[in-house]
Amino acid sequence: MNAAQKQSATQSQKLMIFVLSMSLYGLATLFTELIPKFQLGLVELSVEYFLFIPLTLAILFDPLSAALGAATGELVFSEIMLGQFGGLGELEKFLTVTIGVYIAGRMVRDPSNRAMVGLAAITGTAAQLAMGTLVDIAKVQFAVEDFEAVAGLPESVFATEGFAFLNDLLFSGILFCLLPTLYLVPRLYGKIEPLLGMAPRTAASAVAGLSPKALVVCALGFVCAVLAELAATAGMSLIDWEAEWAESGTALALGMVTAAAVAVAALLVAKKNSERNVTR
């Protein structure tokens, strides 16, 4: 095997990593979607982040494929299969998960270095959670009309979101991301790679290392996520639906109703006709 082959995965190996990360993380998020959350007083003990699965895979394999696979798996298994697809808003989750896992995967140069693995796992989780929190605050601020006018709402949003972030990072982050990653990476290192037909990642391989370019791409991705979320929640200025109706008033609405009624009637007649033709 020559050096070039060792350094980066081939296309089909990338597809393997994608499929692996997708099915495992998808399965895990499906459970989190189904399992009710434990509430211990104020502290919510949710099994929300099975993020250790893509983190482990991103540290062991090609980070980008693992990150994309995890985000797709979450989208497909827990959103689309359970019919919880939230439209444009899902783009935010997709991008934040991808970025968080990708950053963690790129940070680790040598998977056998435990300290580095732990640091990467907690950084990736924190990045994903922080992005999610920022987007959530922006979202509620735009979605509820006259946000400032409602007494007590702004403070409550900041407080609940900030608390949720800390809670998630300290409980879910440590319990469900850091510890399992630290447990799994050393055990899987050198064992799981041959199953996919590749050499284990070492300090010399080219995948590792967080370059400025990768960081810029991640930042751009985050901006996209925020824009998508805001477009999904606060497009009122983009498209002025309300003004249009208010001005044109009853006449236009009446016209629309008539047009729709005529369309329904015409389609019913056409359907009857076509059915008669078939039977004849």
Add this chain to the structure above:
Amino acid sequence: MQKRMNKLSENLLDKFSMEFLRSQVLKNAYGNDDTVIAALDPRILIVWYLFFGLVPWFVDALPFLLGCFLLVMVTTLLARVAGLVLFLFGVGVFSQTGYLFLATLLFGGDASAIAPLLVLTLKVATISLASVTVFSGLDPDRLSNGLMWFGCPERLSFSISYAYRMLPMLMEEFQNVLLSYRLRGNPPAHETFMGKVRYLIYQIRIIMESFYPLMLNTAKRSRTTVEALELRGYRYAAANKSVKKIKLAALKVSYNDLLFLAVSFLWVAVSILFCALL
């Protein structure tokens, strides 16, 4: 009374067993092929979803939102969605807006907070029900074909088909691994409170640990999958236009589809009329 409570909690636990979850998910995916919604053309449904998934966010008129909500409720009933999904929908809507209301009260807000939050709830509910209709009502293969027609990346439609095929197997395997860990393990006594906490930690640890064999098994399986795909030239077929054409030739728009669109349009127009009149 105590006995009855025990029985009730036992019943609830029974309901939430692995088998139940699996059957509900499977039912959701494959159980309702014969509904009105499942027979519609996926492309039409996706367009329909784009309207009901986006427009309610931008509108604040109450009659319009109510009208949309009623319509998507009817379509959800028509799609005969599995009970678990509807339950999750309820929990999801509450956790999005209900807890915000409680927090507002906590920080000295009063009942005036209800009105904007009610609008927000209505929006969230409409959008989620629309997605429940489309994504649980449709057969996964039809859904992925529809997405592909709109030029979604081939990876996504592949993932959807793959997920629906593989999920039952993966769940079974996960269950088997988990059961074998339980058989070999020795759970701590859980009569006292501390014991209960220890028991919970024990359970979580087992779930985490069972991902180790599961990861290795899945790695093997995904290699087999990808090799089988490569043998059939998957990566070239995914990029090839004529393959796509053959695959999508089965999609057809019928009168039923147009009728569905027209009726939805009529309903929305009526609700807009109400907005204008009020």
